[in-house]
Amino acid sequence: MATKTSISVWLSARDSCRTTDEPDIVVTAVREFHEQHPEYLVEIKASDHCRMPGIVARAAEQRGPPHIAEFTSLRRGP
Structure with a gap:
């Protein structure tokens, strides 16, 4: 295979x-x-939404970021 x-x-x-x-x-x-x-393998990793930006930034500096990263905000309203 x-x-x-x-x-x-x-x-x-x-x-x-x-x-x-x-x-x-x-x-x-x-x-x-x-x-x-x-032919593809999607590997999902979940992290705390508050820490995700820092986690991705460190990965980019050290070993390479993920192919896709989600950043969310729980803030509601204006």
Whole structure:
């Protein structure tokens, strides 16, 4: 079997923000992506949303950032 191309995805941890018992949309999307594109391996890492910018910045300085990084804010309103 050929080597899979890895895609690193770093997401803000959402567990504390969940309001339903529905499956995480990210897990579902990754599973569907793997079914359609078996030549890729999506690797997800979740970190605290407050620390994510610093984590990605340090990775960029030291070893290389993820292919995709999510930055979220829980701030609501203007």
